[in-house]
Amino acid sequence: MLYGNNQDKTLDYGPKRGEEVKSLLQGLITICLALGLTSLAEAKELARVEESHSTLVIDADMQSVSPGQPFWLAVTITPRSGWHSYWKNAGDSGASPAFDWTLDGDATIGEPQFPVPRQLPLGPLTNYGYDAPVTLLLPAKAPVSGSSLTASLEAEWLICEVECVPQVTELSLTLPVGEAKPDGEAQAIFNAARAAMPDPSFWSSDLTVGAKDTSLTVYMAPSEAEEVADAYFFPDGVGVLDYAAAQSLERASDGIKVHAKRPSGAPTAETAAGVLLLTYHDGTTDAFAMEPMLKVTADQTAPQVAEAAPVVSLPLWEAAVFALIGGVILNLMPCVFPILSLKAFAFVSANYKTAANRQKEGWAYTLGIWLSFMVIVASLLVLRAGGTAVGWGFQLQEPVFVGLMTLLMLMVALSLSGMFNIQFGIEGAGQSLAAREGVRGAFFKGILAALVATPCTAPFMAPAIGFALTQPVLIVLMVFSFLALGLALPFLALSYSPALARAMPRPGPWMEKVKEGLAFPMYLTAAWLLYVFTRETGAVAMLVLLAAIIGIVFAIWIGKQSGGRLPVRILAWAIAAFSVYSIISKPWQEPAHTAAEGYVEEIAYSGAELATILESGKPVFVYFTADWCITCKVNERIAVLTDTTQQVFRETGTVVMKGDWTNRNAEIAAVLAKHGRAGVPLYLYYPVGASAPIVLPEILGPSSISNLIANQKG
Structure with a gap:
């Protein structure tokens, strides 16, 4: 183990002595654990609580304490297999355990001390916590007078896998006060817990927090620094660093430096304390509780969005070249790739078209892309001139456009599948194909390619677009014209290739099968647009769009049955x-509905308020929801916040209470747990005179609430 010295930053204990100290301590810990192993299961527990996804146990290192004597409590949280709990700084998400003690007299119980945490990555996030049983140590002090220490605890801790389940409990414990008597059977618990704690650091250190970067400097001798292979800093407080970003180690002449990124818009760092985890070249690790000096080198609270956007400076010719190259590469982006199925039609039909027709289709395809780009750019410039903050691909931020694009892509896919006919340029292969039809099909493909290309950004595009949007209109149009040309260039070049036309196989029945197979990328495009639409609008809007899709398919089917009859068409x-x-x-x-419009005014949920209302003899409907709960919002739209349900509430004098669980709330968590729910939604109805509620299902129908109230009234 390495140690430094505050007074002498170059004091060197050397690798050999460090290993001897480490081996001695490890041996002592092993002996202590071995001596206490047999008695561990027999240690007298002060309290034990079995929750839905974890167990909480409280032990004391004393069977009885003398008046005013300090002692220790151990709180052990054991999560369900595969789940985890959290450190005092939970990281990107999660929540640290919270303990609220109520004590008699002058007894005290301090803040918990946490063992060294682990990194718990989850997608783009990184949390700090424990995926195994963890024991927290709490310093305590017995009362000066009295024969016992009595404590009540309200505890809340979060247990997560992918989803998270709050665990809430209330308990009380009693410890005799009199003659001091250690609990030998519990010593193994406390020895193991202390061994998992970070060691105190004897090194001087400072933490430098900038606007975008953070650096921890630990002053130690060069020989000590050489032993360190890697380092990671767990900050106690928020606003210090980006939890998910990698940290890097640098050896300096006066010690080591740990560098980390700091996210934009992070809150102001108020503490530099944390845990430094060192990994040595032999694979062993040590952890140290650090108390660095905090140094701030930039205004951490400066608003990030208030800064003016930097003006991209490029020569005009370079911006044009970047736009052209970016347009070519855009053909390989995921959002454009499905349109390649439409382009393939023109290629497979190339050997029965004249060179002039192929070239006309190539320019028609280019014209379709260019005109679409000009319309989009013109709309973008008009909106920006009006003060609206929009950028490239802004039309996909409008749900109506995304919904209509979903319908269009689905119609194209259905046409390719043979349900109805849209002229793409190869229908009637082997027959006399009018050049006009091929040109129309190519122009239509160009429009589609431009519309689906705009949400993507290819290499070289970003600087070109960024430059263009800061320039006069003519330069904007010129740069985007090169971008359109780049997107069209592969197809345009191939339309001038006689070798490609000769290489294509002769038309035949196989072409119909290929056409049907190429419909599936279009179905995938429609599915992706449906996902974007749902993310922008929610589940109710998705239902509307799905109904519109079914309506379009039904209209196509009716049209096919018309037989030319005008009324059916x-x-x-x-x-x-x-x-x-x-x-x-x-x-x-x-x-938004208000009480003035006839909607019942809601009361924020409170257990005390609920009890008061029930005592007054009124019926109560309570619903627990959260802004991030999709099921909750759908139920509210179709069952709770409807004219019918609200009228029933008014007519029956039902009081409506809303429990908002968007943010953590211990009282609501306790209600959810009481009714066997791991999360929202939860719907409760208390008839007049009832002390226990009727629990409604999680999925509500339009009449679920009104029918229930009517049945109870009857």
């Missing part, structure tokens, strides 16, 4: 128009 067009209108009209957007 009009009906098909009417269904299709109504389906499109259902997206344009945004029926999923509902105005």
Whole structure:
């Protein structure tokens, strides 16, 4: 083990002595654990609580304590297999355990001391915690007078796998006060817990926090620094560093430095304390509790969004070249790749088209892309001139556009699958194919390619677009024209290639099978757009869009049955128009309801308030929800915040209470646990005179609440 010295930063104990000290301590810990192993299971527990996903046990290192004597408590949290609990700084998400003690007299119980945490990566996030049983140590002091120490505890801790389940308990414990008597059977618990704690550091150190970077400097002798192979710093407080970013080790002449990134917009760092985990070249590790001096080198609280966007400076020719190259590379991006199925049609039909027709289609495809780009860029410039903050791909931020694009891509896919016919340029292969049809198909493919390309950014595109949007209109149009040309260039170049035309196989029945197979990338594009639409609008809007899709398919089917009859065709067009209108009209957007509009005023949930209302003899409906709960929001739209349900509430005098669990709330967590729920939603109805509620299902229908209240009233 390495130690430094505050007074002499170059004091060198050397690797050999460090190993001897480490071996001695490890031997002592092993002997202590071995001596206490047989008595560990027999240690007298002060309290034990079995929760849904974990167990909490409290032990004391004394069977009885003398008046005013300090002693220790151990709180052990054992999560369910595969789940984890959290350190005092939970990292990117999660929550540290919270203990609220109520004590008699002048007894005290201090803040918990945590063992060395582990990194718990979850996708792009990194949390700090424990995926095994963990024991926290709490310093305590007995009361000066009295024959016992009595303590009540309200404890809350979070247990997570991918989902998280709050664990909440209330308990009391009693410890005799009189003659001091250690609990020998519990010593193994405390020895193991102390061995897992970080060692105190004897090194001087400082923590430098900048706007974007953080650096921990630990002053130690060069020989000590050489023993360190890697280092990681766990900060006690928030705003110090980016938890998910990698940390790097640097050896300096006066010790080691640990460098870390700091996220933009992070809160102000108020403490430099933390745990430094050192890994040595032989694979062993040591952890040290650090108390560095905090140094701030930049204004951490400066608003990030208030800064003016930097102006990209490029020569005009370089911006044009970047745009052209970026457009070519854009053909390989995931958002454009499905359109390659449409381009493939033109290639497989190339050997029965004249060179002139192939070249016309190539330029028609280019024109479709260029015109689409110009419309999009013109719209972008108009919106920006009006003060709206939009950027490239802004149209996919508009749910109506995304919904209509979903319908369009689905229609293209259905056409390719053979449900109905859209002229793409190879229908009727082997027959007399009018050049006009091929040109139309190529132009349409160009429009589609431009529309689906805009959410993607390829290499070289970003500096070109960033430069263009700071320039006069003519330069903007020129740069985006090169971008459009780059996107069209591969197809345009191939349309001038006689060798490609000769290489294509002769038309035949196989082409129909290829066309049907190439429909599936279009289905995937529609599925991706449906996902984007749902993320932007929510589950109710997704249901509207799915209904519109079914309406479009139904209209196509009716049209195919028409046999040329005008009334049937009009009906098909009417269904299709109504389906499109259902997206344009945004029926999923509902105005906020207020009591003035006839909606019952809600009361924030409180157990005490609920008891008071029940005593007054009124029926109560309580619903527990959260902003991040999709099921909750759907239920509220179709069952809770409806005219019918609200009218029933008014007519029956039902009091409505809302428990908002968007943020952690111990009282709501306790109610959820009481009713066997790991999370929201939860719906409770208390009839008049009832002390126990009726629990409604998690998925509600439009009449679930009104029917229940009517049945109880009857």
